[in-house]
Amino acid sequence: MKKKTKNQCGRRGERIFSSACIVPSLLGVLIFFLIPFGIVVYYSLINNPIMKDFVKLDNYSALLENTAFRKAANNTAMFSIVAVPLAVVLSLGLAVLLERNIPGKSAFRTFFLSPLMVPTASVVLVWQVLFHNHGTINQVVELFGGTPVDWLKSQHGQVIIICMFLWKNMGYNMILFMSALSGIPRDILEVADLEGASSWYKFVHIKLRYLSPTILFVLILSLINSFKIFREVYLLTGNYPFDKLYMLQHFMNNTFASLDYQKLSAAAVLFSLVMIVVIAVLLIVENFFGKDVEG
Amino acid sequence: MTLKQKKHTLDVIVTVFIFVAAVMFIMPTVLTIANSFMTSKEISANYGSMFSNMTDDKKTFISENVNLKFIPDKVTFDQYRAVLFKSPDYLMKFWNSVILTVPITLFQLIVAVFASYGFARYPNKVKNIIFFAYIILMLMPYQVTLVPNYLVADKFGMLEAAEKLPFRGAAAFLNVFSMIWTRRAVILPGIFSPFSVFLLTKVMRRIPVSYVEAAKLDGAGEFQILTKIYLPLCKSALVSIGMLVFIDYWNMVEQPLVLMKDAEMHPLSVFLSQINTGDVGLAFAVGAVYMVPTILMFLYGEDYLVEGITYSGGIKG
Numbered sequence: 001m002k003k004k005t006k007n008q009c010g011r012r013g014e015r016i017f018s019s020a021c022i023v024p025s026l027l028g029v030l031i032f033f034l035i036p037f038g039i040v041v042y043y044s045l046i047n048n049p050i051m052k053d054f055v056k057l058d059n060y061s062a063l064l065e066n067t068a069f070r071k072a073a074n075n076t077a078m079f080s081i082v083a084v085p086l087a088v089v090l091s092l093g094l095a096v097l098l099e100r101n102i103p104g105k106s107a108f109r110t111f112f113l114s115p116l117m118v119p120t121a122s123v124v125l126v127w128q129v130l131f132h133n134h135g136t137i138n139q140v141v142e143l144f145g146g147t148p149v150d151w152l153k154s155q156h157g158q159v160i161i162i163c164m165f166l167w168k169n170m171g172y173n174m175i176l177f178m179s180a181l182s183g184i185p186r187d188i189l190e191v192a193d194l195e196g197a198s199s200w201y202k203f204v205h206i207k208l209r210y211l212s213p214t215i216l217f218v219l220i221l222s223l224i225n226s227f228k229i230f231r232e233v234y235l236l237t238g239n240y241p242f243d244k245l246y247m248l249q250h251f252m253n254n255t256f257a258s259l260d261y262q263k264l265s266a267a268a269v270l271f272s273l274v275m276i277v278v279i280a281v282l283l284i285v286e287n288f289f290g291k292d293v294e295g
Numbered sequence: 296m297t298l299k300q301k302k303h304t305l306d307v308i309v310t311v312f313i314f315v316a317a318v319m320f321i322m323p324t325v326l327t328i329a330n331s332f333m334t335s336k337e338i339s340a341n342y343g344s345m346f347s348n349m350t351d352d353k354k355t356f357i358s359e360n361v362n363l364k365f366i367p368d369k370v371t372f373d374q375y376r377a378v379l380f381k382s383p384d385y386l387m388k389f390w391n392s393v394i395l396t397v398p399i400t401l402f403q404l405i406v407a408v409f410a411s412y413g414f415a416r417y418p419n420k421v422k423n424i425i426f427f428a429y430i431i432l433m434l435m436p437y438q439v440t441l442v443p444n445y446l447v448a449d450k451f452g453m454l455e456a457a458e459k460l461p462f463r464g465a466a467a468f469l470n471v472f473s474m475i476w477t478r479r480a481v482i483l484p485g486i487f488s489p490f491s492v493f494l495l496t497k498v499m500r501r502i503p504v505s506y507v508e509a510a511k512l513d514g515a516g517e518f519q520i521l522t523k524i525y526l527p528l529c530k531s532a533l534v535s536i537g538m539l540v541f542i543d544y545w546n547m548v549e550q551p552l553v554l555m556k557d558a559e560m561h562p563l564s565v566f567l568s569q570i571n572t573g574d575v576g577l578a579f580a581v582g583a584v585y586m587v588p589t590i591l592m593f594l595y596g597e598d599y600l601v602e603g604i605t606y607s608g609g610i611k612g
Contacts, residue, residue, distance in 0.1 A: 014417070017517040021413030025406045026425060028487025033432055036443030043442075094316070102310045110597060111317035117538075117593035118324050120546050121567035122582035125330075126323040167320060175601055217497075220434075224490075227436035231548055235568045252438035256553070261442065268439045275434045279427075 037272075044265035059266040069267065072251035075158070075244060080226045083162045087222040088215060090166065091173035096203070098174070099181055109178075112171035120168075124235040131160050131236075152237060157244035160236075165229045173218045180214035181207065212289040216282060223278070324586070331374055331583040333367040335576030374580030385563070385581055392562035392585075394474050395551070396544045399485035404537055407491040408529075412521050414492070415499035426496065429489040437549045444484050448554055453480035480554040485544060491536045498532040499525055534599035542589055 044060070047053045063069050094112065098105060130136050131151040138148035151160050184207060192202050208215075230249035237245055239254060248271065255264040330338065378385045414426050432440075448454050475482060502525060510520050526533075548568050551561045563585055567578070593600075 014517045018413045018416035019422070021409040021416075021521075022422065022425065023413075025410035025413075025487060025489075025492060028406065028483070029429070029432065029489060032447055032484045032487050033440060033443055034428070036446045037440075039446055040442050094313075097309050097313060100306060100309055102306060102313065104310075104314075108313050108317045109601070111321045113597065113600070114321055114324055114593070117542060117586075117589045118327075119542070119564060119567075119582075119585050119589060121548070121564045122586045123323045123327050124567070125578050125582060126326045129326075130323075167323070171320065179601070220430075224434055227434075228543075230436065230438075231546060234548065249436055249438045252441070253549070256438075256441060256445075264442055268442060271439050272431065272435065276431055279430055279434065 037268075040265045040268055043261050044269045046262070048262065059262045060270065063263055063266045063270070066263070068246070068254075069251055069263075071243065072246050072248045075246055076227075076248040079158055079161060079165075079229070079247070080223065082158075083165045083229075084219065084222045084226050086162065087166055087169050087173055087226075088218050091170045091218070092177050092211070092215070094170065094174045095177035095181055098178060109175070112174055114171065115168045116172050120231050121235060124232065127160075127164060127232070127236060152245070153242040155244060157242055161229055161233055161245065164232045165226060168229075168232075169222060169225050173222065176214055176218055176221075177211065180211050184210045209289075213286070216286050216289075220282065327579055327582050327586070329366065331579040332370045332372070333579070334369055334371050334373060337368055338576045338579070374577055375584070378577055378580045378584055385566075385577075385584070387559075388561065388563040388566050389584065391560055392545060392564060393588075394471070395478055395481060395485075395547075395562055396541055398475050398482050399544050400537055400541045402482075402486040403488060403491050403540055404533060406486060407495050407536075408521075408526065408533070410492045411495035411499050412525055414496040415502070415525075416517075429492055433489045433493055440484070441549065441553055444480075444550075445553060447484075448480040453483075454554065454556055478555070478560060481547075481550045485550075490543075491540055494536050494539075495529065495532065498529050502528055531599045531602045534596050535602075538592055538596050538600060541592065545585075545589060 045054060045056065047055045047058070098108065102108075128135075132138075133148070133150040133152075135151075137151065141148050149156060151157065188206055189202060192206060197205075227249070230247055233241060233245055233247060234250075234253075239250065239257075240246075241250065248267070252264055252267055255267070414422055506524055506528075507520055510524050515523060546564055547562065548565055551565050555561060563581070567581060567585065
């Protein structure tokens, strides 16, 4: 490893110690994730594990033509594109509201944070009761003269998972925003007050600017968590849910169950590529926004 | 209306709004707990139509609508008694969850402390590339790492059932060790999951260099800087990350299903996911029992959770 970096303040031994600290973790990651992932990439390029004929991108083109995969990818993308920004905006809104001097603030904070600590499997029955065809939400809908919807089997199925996702993740996002808000230097806000800035102006031009690293961080966390929502969907609907709830994870689980490693490997590699692009974009955004506030 | 009055009305509106939202957030949890005190008759009367394959006797009245109820007609501890004392099944599954989650959380944190220290001190190009790989890996849903995990577990013979225990029937602590050993197909990938490395590195990068310089002047070595400066400063972050990791693995469903052939070893979370084929009457009580460790942890650690994340921001940290 090259040791010549800009940071020359450490002696050689110290730098080696700090690198050595990474080794246990890196070894684990290599053995359990990266090296086998290399094998997955290899699997995605051959026709089957016995013949091992190199078929170039055939598995990928077959995958892209697969209707189940397209549906699953579409659903997952739709969900993440809607749910993740929503989770960011709504929790930021909550954090701003909780900045006010209102009674019982810390109790409210606890309430919002509580879903984080409740195991999915514990509350899944409540979700079933709420969203069932003859369930609570439909009863309320009927009470107000609306037509009930069989939520789990409707075109609006994704609304449910977005709700569950927000319920689970907004509290923690809100906490992150609250601490970032309290970290904004008071003197800048006071100067703005003296200059007669409106609270909207202060929010857009001062607070948002200081919050931008946190917004990115929350975005990343929410993205990770948006893929974890599969647990809830799986617990609610099992392996083969209604069309709109068929996520990429279902597809991969089911392909795994049917031992179609080629398809599965290609899907895994494609997914990783998309994620690399997403992260790269976020990093560029971070570099663009981060410079003037973080230094 | 004066400005002050206007501000006051706004405060009232905000408070009411927040109150309603907060109640909605706590509701599912409260409902689960409240329902766990119902008799199994009442549960099947309320929710029977949800589960066509219920095993209860058909003579009980089953409402066609699913009735969500807050307050049980009759408060009973029968469900809890059944879960905790009647058969050891649930307690065994609960213990399975513990034996998976605790080692994963503990060792993931230990590995992460060292790795984050390495990433945070003397950053260089190679380290940054590795860290980037960690971020990507962290974003992968479990289904993407499932095949790699399965390949490794298969290669190293980790999928074998409990027969090959190294310390079968030995002293109690060896017994625990062998339980962990038989579950290594799930535990080992969990330990090296990069999530806590990512979070902790961000915390450690915020530690001012001046602290380290001061310690160095006092003659502290690198290891002492890690244990005497970095660790104490990261305490609340460590607790909060530990809580996040714990709850994540306490919830796990996919890993055991794929990597543990022996259903006897499955944690309670997997069992709960299949409960609507079993005794629904007990489901709420089991769910409530399953909440106990995480809720206790939350009550103890909420302040850490709030405090421990005041650092964060950005991706690179």
